[in-house]
Amino acid sequence: ETGVTQTPRHLVMGMTNKKSLKCEQHLGHNAMYWYKQSAKKPLELMFVYSLEERVENNSVPSRFSPECPNSSHLFLHLHTLQPEDSALYLCASSRVSGGREQYFGPGTRLTVT
């Protein structure tokens, strides 16, 4: 139990669907992150939010749209995804922006059919 929760844990969606991933942190942290982890590929940082403001968009396609309504919640809105977007999507938080002591959620295993 890391204090970071993610829902859903598993998601199967078609390429024309729209879905959202949710992350919530109960640690009082000020920064939140979205990462993508594909099989046999390194962890990829997608987005960084610091105090609800996006500070990093790591060349992520526009079919991924993040939202951070407050410092405890982070969403990743998905639309018209491709099969190669199938991966484990991980949310993390840290006490300060850019902190490397990050606490991860369990991830959402996404399959795009």
Added chain:
Amino acid sequence: DAKTTQPPSMDCAEGRAANLPCNHSTISGNEYVYWYRQIHSQGPQYIIHGLKNNETNEMASLIITEDRKSSTLILPHATLRDTAVYYCIVINAGGTSYGKLTFGQGTILTVHP
């Protein structure tokens, strides 16, 4: 950030200490050593970090050599639940990569009954 080298795999008997080495011979003065682990199908888990002094927390101990070119993560009493991939990473605390974590291949630790 400096490169790290870890053995690809290690075994440990349950109840014994697991000592995981990491080589970071090109580490610079303002770079920290961080350890994370990832249990199968779960998100990465922060373990510990240090700059030059040895560190201990409830999960593990981190021993850094005096020249800082290598370190050892010690799990004092390994359990089956410690079976995971362990990542040693070196991070420039003053870097501008917005908290990006980059894991290498890591060490697969298998704890046997």
